[in-house]
Amino acid sequence: MDTTEHDEWTRVLRAYPSMALETGLGDLPRREPVTLPADASVRDALQTMSERGVGSVLLLDTQGGLAGILTRHDVLERIALADTDLAAPVATVMTQPVATLQAHDTTHDAMMLMAARRIRHVPVLQDGRLINVISERDLFALQRLSIKHLGSAIAHGRTLxxxxxxxxxxRAYARHLMAQGVQARQLTALISRLxxxxxxxxxxxxxxxxxxxxxxxxWVALGSEGRGEQTLATDQDNALVFASDDPDADRPxxxxxxRRVNEALDACGYPLCTGGVMAGNPPCCLxxxxxxxxxxxxxxxGGPQELLQASVFFDLRAVAGRADWLDALRTAVLERTRATPRFIRQLVQVHLEHPVALNWFGxxxxxxxxxxxxxxxKLQGTALLVEGARILALARGLPATGTRERLLTAGRAMGAPVPEVEGWVAAFDxxxxxxxxxxxxxxxxxxxxxxxxxxTLNPVDERVLKASLRAIKTLQQRLQLDYLR
Incomplete structure (x- = not known):
């Protein structure tokens, strides 16, 4: 490797410490590899690369196996400078054998192979089948997907x-971090922040x-976004507070x-709420x-059914505009819930209509x-913890909106045993x-x-799931004893 190439790869290697290098190649975004028969002409290969906007084309033998690869880097030396006849078979100028990796190999493996072989493209195989081609550009693209990059892109956004x-x-960044084992608490907070x-x-x-x-x-976030707990699959729950001396005249x-914001969010991959809890609907625009x-x-x-439908509104958080209005509203709401035992009792009754999914034998x-x-x-797991934590916070007038923070804060306030509270939090995580x-x-x-x-659960996950459900059961038992006696 000459000095220029060595310096280039030193730069590459230094770019990667902030990127999680153990991402499986099978977890990276896939695109259909561009292929041609090995007996196609050089002209066909160059034209295909140009039309498809790719830096390489894979050449297949008569059985469909991988025979070779032609990259843009090869064009100058093997075709242009060699004055190769464009009608010649591309097999005469392709690189063979092809260096490949498997889906279970990592981005680190791809980086090291590129450095060792002085190549810029690596085909990825799974069970002998070609599933992707990873390029040096792809690896740098992963590095560019960062909080700073995403924040800057949002700040400079002007069009839908x-x-x-x-x-x-x-979503791609979240999946990338998920593949690296980033903990759920940090990941859901990051997704919600972005x-x-x-x-x-x-x-x-x-x-x-x-x-x-x-x-x-x-602009008010409700539900999981209001709690800062959004996962990869999330729809919209939002509301609007507006200033007006004549609400009926200004509301339209x-x-x-x-509605335009709701539709824009939908176009960005955040589906419209099937329950209609969106700022663009009259009941949510006040x-x-x-x-x-x-x-x-x-x-x-409020009756039981009405409270069930209204529960999402009690996880409210300001996202844009006058956050001070929402602070005042939240303070008033918490003072009222804390002073209304009937309300808390009804919330507990509605909550206990959905018991933990454990049978008599555990x-x-x-x-x-x-x-x-x-x-x-969600419905049989996290939702039960979310509801229980919300009840504890409303009963004690606690301003926290996140489930984890609500459980910890309420647990301390009510004097619950530390291991019990830690069990609730561990179950949620x-x-x-x-x-x-x-x-x-x-x-x-x-x-x-x-x-x-x-x-399909492995024995360890099955045991931890059972323990998590038992922890939720202790929370429900405490709610019943404290508020339904």
């Missing part, structure tokens, strides 16, 4: 297409379009603005006074469907990790991304 690209990068920034950018874009002021509104313009009245109605006179209860035994990690793992699996059903087949 700009934000759509960033949204795709956020989604907040993306939402802020879209809100600002639509405010400019509508000629409205950020000082006259507050704010509804039109909010003045501060109207919101105060709505919360008071829920707290003072086994996990799933839904049988043919050879499958399905278990929903484990279930969130299992959800993220499932959602990042390409075989997961996009319509039911939180569903797992209990028959």
């Amino acid at each position: 297409a700009d934000f759509q690209r960033v949204a795709a990068d956020i 989604n907040d920034q993306l939402t802020q950018g879209l809100v600002e874009m639509e405010l400019r379009t509508a000629g409205l002021s950020a000082d006259a509104m507050c 313009q704010w509804l039109a603005f909010a 003045t501060a006074a109207e919101w105060g009245q709505r919360f008071a109605s829920w707290i003072d006179a 086994g996990i209860e799933g839904r049988r469907e043919g050879p499958h035994l399905w278990f929903d990690l 484990f279930l969130q990790t299992l959800r993220l793992t499932r959602q990042s699996d390409s075989s997961a059903d996009p319509q039911q991304p939180n569903r797992i087949d209990l028959n």
